[in-house]
Amino acid sequence: MSLLAEERKKIILEELDTQGKVQVLALAEQLQVSSETIRRDLDTLVKTEKIKRVYGGAVKISYDDGEPPYQERQIINRDAKMAIGKQASLLIEDGNTIFLDTGTTILEFARFIEGKRGLTIVTNSLPTASLLKESLSQGLFRGKLIILGGEISPDQQSVSGYLCEEMLKNFHVDKAFLSVGGVSIHTGISDYDLNESVISKIATNQSKEVIVLADHSKIGVQSFSHIADLNMIDVIISDKKLPASWSAKLEQNEVTWIAT
Known part of the structure; x- marks a missing residue:
């Protein structure tokens, strides 16, 4: 395959990161090739499971029917999640109060919480709470662990609902670590589960x-339920390098991008 074709596919993926969707005719004009050439490039990218074809173009892969159950998601991109989690752990300081949400990247992050004193950790994730309970028992860190109450989701291994929401409103934390379903330069962060996004x-x-943990598969994705705009986010940690087309918008919103 020619270098030119590889360069075209790189540009297509960068455009998807920025816009979330690409159109065949617009790409053909931008790259000065035929529409048929662009269609072949898109078909090749579909085979690599990076994108999905739609009428007139393509979109970045997302979960059409909602996220898979928690246990299935744990093995997806696990190396990337571990690297992101390790990097995120460097942002914790002695005495911090932190919130951890229900994402599988958060579980990997929790494995690296050690050597700190005076932490107060709040979470609505059952697996993360269980892991941190063992870490506390073993003396890997010192502090308090608070699990939010409410309705339990067996599939997502999480706690949510009215009771959970009201309990969380009573706390003010230094840092919220969020593992989201999608990060969009236009619409900010979002998730697939309505209750968890609330x-x-x-x-x-x-x-x-607010610190967002997002592997490469989440970048450029807009999932079902909106959580926050970019101006509410302070840090994004990803295994993907900052897309060049995102730099100005992130700088404008004072968002720091950390690549693992």
Whole structure:
């Protein structure tokens, strides 16, 4: 395959990161090739499971029927999630109060919480709470662990609902770590589960600093339920390098991008 074709596909993926969708005719004009050439490029990218074809173009892969159950998601892009989690753990300081949401990247992040004192950790994730309980018992860190109450979702291994929301509103935290379904340069962060996104939205409002953990598959994706605009986010940690077309918008909104 020619270098030219590889360059075209790179540009297509960058455009998807920025816009979330591409059109065949617009790409053909932009790259000065035929529409048929662009269609072949898109078909090749479909085979790599990076995009999905739609009428007249393509969109970035997302979960059409909602996210898979928690246990299935744990093995998806796990190396990337571990790297992101390790990087995120460097942002924790002694005495911090932090919120951790229900994402699988958050579970990997929790594995790296150690050596800190005076932490207060609030979470609505059952697996994360269980892991942190063991870490506390083993003396890997010192502090308090608070699990929010409410309705339990067996599939997502999370707690949500009215009771959970009201309980969270009573807390003010230094840092909220969110593992989201999508990060869009236009619409900010979003998730697939409505109940969990409401909890994440409250946590965003109750936190001094919002840190988003998102592997490459989440960048450029707009999922079902909106959580917050970019101006509510302080840091994005990803295994993907900052898309060049995002730089100005992130700088305008004072968002720091950390690549693992």
